[in-house]
Amino acid sequence: MDIFLFIFGAIIGSFLNVVALRWDEKNFNGRSECPHCHKVLRWWELVPVFSFLVLRARCSSCKHKISFQYPLVEIWTGLIFLTVPxxxxxxxxxxxxxxxxxxxxxxxxxxxxxxxxxxxxxxxxxxxxxxxxxxxxxxxxxxxxxxxxxxxxxxxxxxxxxxxxxxxxxxxxxxxxxxxxxxxxxxxxxxxxxxxxxxxxxxxxxxxxxxxxxxxxxxxxxxxxxxxxxxxxxxxxxxx
Ligand SMILES: [Zn+2]
Known part of the structure; x- marks a missing residue:
């Protein structure tokens, strides 16, 4: 099913975001947190694309803006999974x-x-x-x-x-x-x-x-x- 492939790609995409942003620290294990107030994110704040929309692009605790990079990369990776061999x-x-x-x-x-x-x-x-x-x-x-x-x-x-x-x-x-x-x-x-x-x-x-x-x-x-x-x-x- 195409939709599942897209969702799977978007999940991989949210992981790739983390890899790129933590590349310099070489620490890919820690819990995801808000880069601004360091509040550890709950599961429903980590759902690709969906969380960004539900949270209206703001951190749930400090209201700091969440970068458009996250949903963009998630959608892009989802599309890549649909189109690339x-x-x-x-x-x-x-x-x-x-x-x-x-x-x-x-x-x-x-x-x-x-x-x-x-x-x-x-x-x-x-x-x-x-x-x-x-x-x-x-x-x-x-x-x-x-x-x-x-x-x-x-x-x-x-x-x-x-x-x-x-x-x-x-x-x-x-x-x-x-x-x-x-x-x-x-x-x-x-x-x-x-x-x-x-x-x-x-x-x-x-x-x-x-x-x-x-x-x-x-x-x-x-x-x-x-x-x-x-x-x-x-x-x-x-x-x-
Ligand atoms: Zn925050």
């Missing part, structure tokens, strides 16, 4: 954690991206023609060149490693489409941020300024997900 799910779960972490800290943790690369190699190994693996190294070299020539300003080296994983996982047609989409989405978001900052909207509403670095990994991962769902081949790549 089972064998790819572990890799996409890592991608979700990378997305949250890169948004927050503007960096991709090495252990996460290495785990994604290893799982992608395993996936490529069992799934398709070895020649199609070349998409991974090609995307890696492309990003690494941007990283090198911009001296790390336009792109982080972590993005190159993530590109390697995406290429290995999706192959030539979808992999190159994912990267193309990532640049398109990135450009759109940058334009929107620029327009919003003109009206001084960002500072007040989002606490962002246009100078603040925009993380790129979320765009790569969004591009990968969309290319996979719609089996895109934007660049009309043939698998050599």
């Amino acid at each position: 089972y064998l790819m799910l572990p890799i996409f779960c890592i991608y979700v954690v990378i997305t949250i972490y890169d948004f927050k800290y503007k960096i991709i943790p090495d252990p996460l991206v290495y785990a994604a690369i290893i799982l992608s190699i395993l996936y490529a190994f069992v799934s398709y023609d070895p020649i199609d693996w070349l998409a991974g190294p090609i995307i890696f070299l492309f990003f690494a060149a941007i990283w090198f020539f911009s001296q790390g300003r336009a792109m982080g080296f972590g993005d190159a490693k993530l590109g390697l994983s995406v290429g290995l996982l999706l192959g030539m047609a979808q992999g190159l489409s994912a990267i193309t989409l990532a640049f398109w989405i990135g450009a759109c978001v940058s334009l929107i941020l620029m327009a919003l900052s003109k009206f001084g909207f960002l500072k007040s509403a989002l606490g962002l300024t246009i100078k603040s670095e925009v993380p790129f990994a979320p765009f790569i991962i969004l591009g990968a997900w969309i290319s996979l769902i719609f089996d895109l081949n934007i660049l009309h790549a043939s698998s050599l």
Whole structure:
């Protein structure tokens, strides 16, 4: 049943939220608490999406706002479970954690991206023609060149490693489409941020300024997900 798969994905998503937020402490066992008043949450405050709606986005004891990140990630992970082949799910779960972490800290943790690369190699190994693996190294070299020539300003080296994983996982047609989409989405978001900052909207509403670095990994991962769902081949790549 699709609805159960979605709910299962949303539960995994609420777990991935915790993994990303506690990654630096390496403590995934403690009870979940409000980050503001440290009140330990009860079971009904931990139900994915549902709790956020029932609590109307506020902590039940201190009334501090709960971040939209929680339900967004839960819904997104639920949708991923509905749309991504089972064998790819572990890799996409890592991608979700990378997305949250890169948004927050503007960096991709090495252990996460290495785990994604290893799982992608395993996936490529069992799934398709070895020649199609070349998409991974090609995307890696492309990003690494941007990283090198911009001296790390336009792109982080972590993005190159993530590109390697995406290429290995999706192959030539979808992999190159994912990267193309990532640049398109990135450009759109940058334009929107620029327009919003003109009206001084960002500072007040989002606490962002246009100078603040925009993380790129979320765009790569969004591009990968969309290319996979719609089996895109934007660049009309043939698998050599
Ligand atoms: Zn609280």
